[in-house]
Amino acid sequence: MYKILSKSEIVPNVHKLVLEAPDIAEKAKPGQFVILMIDETGERLPFTLSDWDAKNGTITIYFLEVGLSTMDLVRFKGEELSAVIGPLGKPTPIDKFGTVVLGGGCYGVGGIYPIAKAMKEAGNTVITLIEARSSYLLYNEEGLRRVSDRFIVATEDGTKGEKGKVHDVIENLIQEESIDRAYFIGCTFMMMNCLNKTKTHDITTFVALNPIMVDGTGMCGCCRCSVDGKTKFACVDGPIFEAKEVDWDQLFKRNAAYSQQEAIIYQFHSCESEGV
Amino acid sequence: MDAKDKLKIPRQKMPEQNPNARAKNFMEVPLGYSPKTAQLEAQRCLHCKIPKCMEGCPVGVKIPEFLKLIVEGDFAAAARKIKETNSLPAVCGRVCPQESQCEATCILGKKKEPVAIGRLERFVADYEREKNLIKLPKKLPSNKKKVAIIGSGPSGLTVAGDLIKLGYEVTIFEALHKPGGVLIYGIPEFRLPKAIVEAEVDYLVKQGVKLELNKVIGASKSVEDLMKKDGYDAIYIGVGAGLPRFMRIEGENLSNVYSANEYLTRINLMKAYLYPQHYTPIALGRKVTVVGGGNVTMDSARCALRTGAESVTVVYRRAREQMPARAEEIHHAEEEGIFLKLLNNPVELIGDDKGAVKEMKCIRMELGEPDDSGRRRPVPIEGSEFPIKTDLVIMGIGAGANPLLTSTLPTLELNKWGYIVADENGKTSMKGVFAGGDIVTGAATVISAMGAGKRAARAIDVHVRSKK
Ligand SMILES: Cc1cc2nc3c(=O)[nH]c(=O)nc-3n(C[C@H](O)[C@H](O)[C@H](O)COP(=O)(O)OP(=O)(O)OC[C@H]3O[C@@H](n4cnc5c(N)ncnc54)[C@H](O)[C@@H]3O)c2cc1C
Ligand SMILES: Cc1cc2nc3c(=O)[nH]c(=O)nc-3n(C[C@H](O)[C@H](O)[C@H](O)COP(=O)(O)OP(=O)(O)OC[C@H]3O[C@@H](n4cnc5c(N)ncnc54)[C@H](O)[C@@H]3O)c2cc1C
Ligand code: SF4
Ligand code: SF4
Ligand code: FES
Numbered sequence: 002m003y004k005i006l007s008k009s010e011i012v013p014n015v016h017k018l019v020l021e022a023p024d025i026a027e028k029a030k031p032g033q034f035v036i037l038m039i040d041e042t043g044e045r046l047p048f049t050l051s052d053w054d055a056k057n058g059t060i061t062i063y064f065l066e067v068g069l070s071t072m073d074l075v076r077f078k079g080e081e082l083s084a085v086i087g088p089l090g091k092p093t094p095i096d097k098f099g100t101v102v103l104g105g106g107c108y109g110v111g112g113i114y115p116i117a118k119a120m121k122e123a124g125n126t127v128i129t130l131i132e133a134r135s136s137y138l139l140y141n142e143e144g145l146r147r148v149s150d151r152f153i154v155a156t157e158d159g160t161k162g163e164k165g166k167v168h169d170v171i172e173n174l175i176q177e178e179s180i181d182r183a184y185f186i187g188c189t190f191m192m193m194n195c196l197n198k199t200k201t202h203d204i205t206t207f208v209a210l211n212p213i214m215v216d217g218t219g220m221c222g223c224c225r226c227s228v229d230g231k232t233k234f235a236c237v238d239g240p241i242f243e244a245k246e247v248d249w250d251q252l253f254k255r256n257a258a259y260s261q262q263e264a265i266i267y268q269f270h271s272c273e274s275e276g277v
Numbered sequence: 278m279d280a281k282d283k284l285k286i287p288r289q290k291m292p293e294q295n296p297n298a299r300a301k302n303f304m305e306v307p308l309g310y311s312p313k314t315a316q317l318e319a320q321r322c323l324h325c326k327i328p329k330c331m332e333g334c335p336v337g338v339k340i341p342e343f344l345k346l347i348v349e350g351d352f353a354a355a356a357r358k359i360k361e362t363n364s365l366p367a368v369c370g371r372v373c374p375q376e377s378q379c380e381a382t383c384i385l386g387k388k389k390e391p392v393a394i395g396r397l398e399r400f401v402a403d404y405e406r407e408k409n410l411i412k413l414p415k416k417l418p419s420n421k422k423k424v425a426i427i428g429s430g431p432s433g434l435t436v437a438g439d440l441i442k443l444g445y446e447v448t449i450f451e452a453l454h455k456p457g458g459v460l461i462y463g464i465p466e467f468r469l470p471k472a473i474v475e476a477e478v479d480y481l482v483k484q485g486v487k488l489e490l491n492k493v494i495g496a497s498k499s500v501e502d503l504m505k506k507d508g509y510d511a512i513y514i515g516v517g518a519g520l521p522r523f524m525r526i527e528g529e530n531l532s533n534v535y536s537a538n539e540y541l542t543r544i545n546l547m548k549a550y551l552y553p554q555h556y557t558p559i560a561l562g563r564k565v566t567v568v569g570g571g572n573v574t575m576d577s578a579r580c581a582l583r584t585g586a587e588s589v590t591v592v593y594r595r596a597r598e599q600m601p602a603r604a605e606e607i608h609h610a611e612e613e614g615i616f617l618k619l620l621n622n623p624v625e626l627i628g629d630d631k632g633a634v635k636e637m638k639c640i641r642m643e644l645g646e647p648d649d650s651g652r653r654r655p656v657p658i659e660g661s662e663f664p665i666k667t668d669l670v671i672m673g674i675g676a677g678a679n680p681l682l683t684s685t686l687p688t689l690e691l692n693k694w695g696y697i698v699a700d701e702n703g704k705t706s707m708k709g710v711f712a713g714g715d716i717v718t719g720a721a722t723v724i725s726a727m728g729a730g731k732r733a734a735r736a737i738d739v740h741v742r743s744k745k
Pocket of ligand 5: 213214215216217218219220221222223224225234235236237
């Protein structure tokens with residue numbers, strides 16, 4: 002069993018989960034993820050490893066409530082999860098590349114931290130960009146600022162930092178800085194939009210793809226994505242890929258494959274558990 | 278009873294769920310023999326001086342001896358007799374391809390039908406379990422030696438069972454959250470109830486085998502950690518052939534196109550057929566098409582039917598005689614209304630505007646010259662393409678070697694397809710590392726994976742004792 006050390010909603014709809022998982026904390030590398038299960042009847046849920054502490058044997062993830070399983074995780078009152086599996090996926094190579102930009106949206110604000118930290122330690126100039134709809138939805142700022150040479154906040158309503166989203170802010174940044182590499186983590190749409198900006202300037206760009214997964218060990222092929230015209234299994238070949246030739250359309254469509262079933266069941270369960 | 282009278286007894290049928298009813302549920306299809314029927318069936322055995330049947334069994338189950346115990350009415354003793362060489366009789370009695378193994382070589386099969394060895398094996402194993410007659414085997418005192426087994430499929434379970442009896446400290450590391458390998462995630466409930474697999478694993482745990490679930494060796498822990506840090510004296514790799522194959526045709530990444538591994542894992546491991554009580558969903562196709570001709574194909578097709586498909590078609594590029602699936606499964610599938618489209622092969626999948634598959638383009642095939650496998654090679658008939666309407670496609674064309682673990686072991690010798698090179702006894706190119714089952718042979722059978730486990734357990738024992 003895997004003990005939950007803390008679980009809290011740090012800003013509306015973003016939950017921070019700290020788990021006791023010494024084996025995973027010891028092995029974790031930037032870019033990897035874990036799969037967790039609440040109980041036997043639950044789904045196997047992939048989440049990005051957003052921080053870990055090998056000495057104390059803990060791992061941290063940030064998650065958003067988007068459907069049935071994440072709703073269950075929010076409401077879960079138990080002290081232990083029935084499964085935490087990892088670290089999975091290929092670590093992203095860390096080296097001295099020069100100036101590295103990291104962009105995070107939604108759960109990626111948490112997810113980019115390990116890469117930012119490792120890039121900083123490797124001697125890069127680290128520029129971090131995060132986005133949120135409004136200032137009160139920003140999180141993880143402190144940690145990110147510590148590992149960044151430049152730290153830029155963007156809010157859609159302009160209540161803090163620059164007005165707009167990461168893909169807006171990056172426009173200016175590209176003019177100001179010579180960027181050697183960029184990494185984006187967040188929802189599929191955010192990553193695609195950011196890539197569209199860096200692509201035109203020939204900046205080597207990486208994204209953390211988030212297709213639907215089952216086993217996470219390369220056994221089922223559920224997570225397949227087309228990258229450079231080749232089929233890749235995101236759980237073992239990724240999840241971080243060089244982004245230029247990702248077939249985004251396919252990723253959107255495959256990710257929506259169950260949306261009808263899931264939307265109905267989400268509504269049903271949230272009504273039921275609220276006694277409506 | 279003399280031989281003549283014996284020959285007069287017909288092979289006893291096993292009652293089954295009616296095809297119409299069972300096509301809508303996940304309960305087991307064959308219902309099992311009654312003690313009386315079992316005894317009658319066992320009486321058919323001629324007790325040959327040279328029992329040919331045993332030659333057909335990859336692990337040499339003492340068939341005439343266990344059949345005799347059935348006739349005598351000592352069913353639990355019969356089960357124990359089988360267990361001397363086969364530790365999973367309740368599983369093998371259900372899933373072995375008997376028609377090409379023990380029953381294929383039974384002498385009775387020459388003139389009449391062979392003894393129903395598989396059904397009887399199943400009967401005694403069920404009897405022993407259901408009547409709580411299972412006794413833990415004798416165990417040698419602990420020798421303080423540790424063996425790590427990677428993978429909890431039939432081959433890993435066999436190694437564990439054999440070594441624990443010899444006094445080893447045995448730990449099985451399993452990547453998934455449930456032990457059993459293909460027996461749990463692949464073969465469906467209606468063919469192999471999961472309670473049986475659970476009972477078999479439980480039997481090992483009661484004897485002291487430790488289970489470490491959710492540990493992906495190569496990711497969560499390395500083989501080096503196991504040997505150096507955790508002090509294991511030997512390692513057995515039984516990770517199976519868990520890499521789904523695709524055809525690399527246009528449209529294969531459309532939504533509602535599954536590998537059989539994914540489809541079956543969702544249904545069996547994640548229990549998607551119980552959605553939404555179980556949270557993992559599965560696409561519900563009306564017109565389902567399954568590609569392939571093996572057990573994997575038949576299992577997927579029959580699961581699709583049970584999750585409410587209106588029609589299920591199996592597209593296979595060779596002829597019926599060449600289908601590798603168990604004869605009984607093909608028969609059951611057809612009884613349930615699954616349609617076999619033989620000598621056809623998909624060439625393209627076409628999607629709708631939501632990116633979901635709506636049509637499969639097929640080409641007709643004819644049989645040409647025999648290929649390496651000795652089977653006549655299917656060749657496409659030019660210009661014979663035609664469309665099939667379909668809203669769910671399952672690729673059941675087999676599996677390859679998953680490189681997750683092997684790629685972390687640079688000194689482990691692999692063959693050109695990525696399978697581990699191991700000798701008869703499971704010895705690999707790495708000292709103290711043994712391997713067996715599907716990761717050595719490629720996708721094969723439960724019983725051959727168990728046979729490999731048996732031989733490897735012996736070799737591991739010899740290796741560890743000679744180490745000192
Ligand atoms: C490698 C990887 C890392 C991830 N890291 C994080 C993370 O750190 N934090 C986090 O909150 N989420 C992360 N995700 C996404 C997370 O796994 C899904 O949000 C979660 O599985 C949804 O479960 P659900 O049952 O609550 O929602 P569902 O009912 O399954 O889905 C609700 C909605 O979300 C969409 N959806 C489902 N699965 C995914 C998915 N994998 N990606 C995007 N959309 C999806 C559905 O189409 C649907 O519209 C990651 C996904 C992957 C593959
Ligand atoms: C759908 C289907 C139906 C079948 N039907 C039949 C049948 O009717 N009769 C028959 O005889 N055979 C059948 N087979 C074949 C048979 O199931 C296999 O040959 C047999 O299970 C192989 O056993 P194994 O122990 O080598 O591996 P598996 O059963 O594949 O087990 C391997 C285990 O190792 C685990 N693993 C993999 N990688 C790692 C890792 N890195 N770390 C930890 N654990 C890991 C896997 O999760 C899995 O649990 C069928 C196969 C399938 C897929
Ligand atoms: S183990 Fe399989 S092949 Fe051997 S006797 Fe039993 S059913 Fe036949
Ligand atoms: S070959 Fe057939 S008849 Fe002879 S001993 Fe074996 S099961 Fe009995
Ligand atoms: S999730 Fe099954 S192969 Fe990636």
